[in-house]
Amino acid sequence: MATAEQIKSLIRSHLSDDDDERFYSLALQVAAHEAQQGHGDLAHDIRDIVDKSRRARGGNVLLVKFPQDLAGMVLSEKSDTPVSALVLPDSLKERIRRIIHEHRQQAKLKNHGLSNRRKILLSGPPGTGKTMTARVLAHELRLPLHTIQVDKLVTKFMGETSAKLRQIFDLIRDEPGVYLFDEFDAIAGDRSLDNDVGEMRRVLNALLQFIEQDASDSLIVGATNNPALLDRALFRRFDDVLTYSAPDRDARRRLFENVLGTFKAGRLVWKKILDESEGLSHAEIDHACRDAIKEAILQDRKAVNTDVLAKTLRERRQTHQR
Ligand SMILES: Nc1ncnc2c1ncn2[C@@H]1O[C@H](COP(=O)(O)OP(=O)(O)OP(=O)(O)O)[C@@H](O)[C@H]1O
Ligand SMILES: [Mg+2]
Numbered sequence: 001m002a003t004a005e006q007i008k009s010l011i012r013s014h015l016s017d018d019d020d021e022r023f024y025s026l027a028l029q030v031a032a033h034e035a036q037q038g039h040g041d042l043a044h045d046i047r048d049i050v051d052k053s054r055r056a057r058g059g060n061v062l063l064v065k066f067p068q069d070l071a072g073m074v075l076s077e078k079s080d081t082p083v084s085a086l087v088l089p090d091s092l093k094e095r096i097r098r099i100i101h102e103h104r105q106q107a108k109l110k111n112h113g114l115s116n117r118r119k120i121l122l123s124g125p126p127g128t129g130k131t132m133t134a135r136v137l138a139h140e141l142r143l144p145l146h147t148i149q150v151d152k153l154v155t156k157f158m159g160e161t162s163a164k165l166r167q168i169f170d171l172i173r174d175e176p177g178v179y180l181f182d183e184f185d186a187i188a189g190d191r192s193l194d195n196d197v198g199e200m201r202r203v204l205n206a207l208l209q210f211i212e213q214d215a216s217d218s219l220i221v222g223a224t225n226n227p228a229l230l231d232r233a234l235f236r237r238f239d240d241v242l243t244y245s246a247p248d249r250d251a252r253r254r255l256f257e258n259v260l261g262t263f264k265a266g267r268l269v270w271k272k273i274l275d276e277s278e279g280l281s282h283a284e285i286d287h288a289c290r291d292a293i294k295e296a297i298l299q300d301r302k303a304v305n306t307d308v309l310a311k312t313l314r315e316r317r318q319t320h321q322r
Contacts, residue, residue, distance in 0.1 A: 002030045024050050032174035044217060047176060051142070066146075067167060073156065074168070075147045079135040086129055086136055087255045087282060092242060096133060099240065100140045103219070117239040119211060119220045121184075123227040124244025127283025130223040133242070134180040137219055144177045151186035158199060161187075162206035173216040184222040185229040204231065211237045252277050252285060259289040263296055265303030272306055276313040284320060288312040 002010075006029060013023045027050050035043035066074045083100070086093060102109065102116035109116055122130040131147075138145035148168060157164045172179050181187075187203055211234075214220060222238070224230060235241060247255060252274055257264060277285055291312040292304040 002033060006030050006033065020054070024054055028175075035174055040215070047217065066171065070164065070167065073149050073153045073164075075149070077138075077145050077147075079138040079145050081132060081135040081139050083136050083140055085258065086132060087247060087251050087258060088129060088244070089251070092244070095240060095242060096136065099137065099219075103141050106217075115215075118218070119214070119238045119240075120222070121230075121235065121238040121241045122221060122223045122244065123230075123241065124225070125246060125281060126225055127281030128244040128246060129282055130244055131180065131182065134178055134221045134223070137221065138178040141178070141219070143219070144175075145180060146171075146177050147180045147182055149183065150181050151183040154186050154200075154203065161199070161203045165203070165206055165210055169210040169214060172214060172218045172220065176217045178219045178221060181220070181222045184224040185226045204234075208233060208237060246279065246281050247285070249274050251282075252280075255282060255285050256289060259286050260293070260304055263293045263302075263304045265305065267306075268304075268309070269306040272310055273313070276310045276317070280313070280316055280320060284316045285313070288316045291315070 006026065009026050010023070010030070013026055027046055031043040031046040031050070034040075034046065066076070083093070083096065086096070088096070099117050099120060103118065106116040122133055124130060134145055134147070137143075153164055154161050168179070187200075187207055211220065222234075227243075253270065256268075256273065256277075277288070280288070288309065289304070289312075292309045295308050295312070296302070296304050
């Protein structure tokens with residue numbers, strides 16, 4: 001049960017002029033306390049009550065305070081990226097929607113002894129929407145997004161990375177959120193590659209165990225550019241593995257329409273633009289569109305024209321090839 005101190009604080013906060021967030025925060029502390037005592041169901045119910053009330057009042061998600069020494073290694077944000085902003089093949093988008101749907105319906109699944117998909121691995125080349133997907137999940141589920149920069153964690157805490165991972169997984173348990181482990185391969189290199197014996201192996205084993213044991217309400221998302229480096233044992237720990245790739249012609253067209261928005265004149269020569277953007281990632285196309293929009297604004301034009309867009313795309317291609 002909640003401690004006497006917690007109960008008193010809750011009552012005090014309720015009767016005083018504290019804002020709602022203070023009360024919510026106290027209630028979440030009680031939930032965390034209950035989770036630590038092994039009362040997972042009660043913790044879950046309390047968070048649910050807080051969450052519903054906060055949403056009903058149009059409130060926002062609360063960001064957790066990470067321990068000081070993890071500052072710089074964990075970035076927390078509130079996301080406002082809707083699923084509609086993602087340009088992906090239908091099959092992939094469908095799987096993202098399923099993750100969101102199962103999370104929203106987790107109580108129903110739980111009644112039948114099932115759990116929602118919540119350990120997700122995203123793999124694919126740079127700029128194809130992995131980080132963006134984590135943002136979408138956070139926004140759609142009204143959860144905060146915490147990005148753990150795994151490469152920095154490993155370098156900074158060489159020798160004590162496993163201890164740091166434990167702290168992070170404690171937070172994953174106590175503070176519901178989307179936890180994105182970026183540059184996942186920094187930690188999760190193939191154990192048989194034996195490049196950095198000892199430490200890396202220990203870290204990887206610890207990570208595998210933490211992922212396996214995790215039964216929280218949080219979403220754990222790993223992102224990697226380099227799936228070949230990932231250990232097979234790791235794939236098994238994930239409920240879903242989503243593979244991203246550069247956009248095809250059709251996806252590129254949708255992306256242009258999205259990003260150009262009101263700056264798209266009716267008269268763009270699509271063939272030229274789609275040819276010029278062949279092989280570019282979503283992020284590079286996004287960038288080229290914004291460059292073209294800037295030029296239009298500075299030249300007091302209301303829309304982007306084909307030649308300018310073709311030029312900014314060519315510039316991106318040259319950077320890409322370098
Ligand atoms: N599938 C997509 N649909 C729409 N926009 C996208 C998509 N992918 C990338 N973008 C645009 O490019 C930006 C960068 O993409 P993002 O950070 O998601 O790439 P990433 O796959 O995480 O790359 P990296 O491997 O380098 O981390 C996004 O903020 C968005 O503006
Ligand atoms: Mg990323």
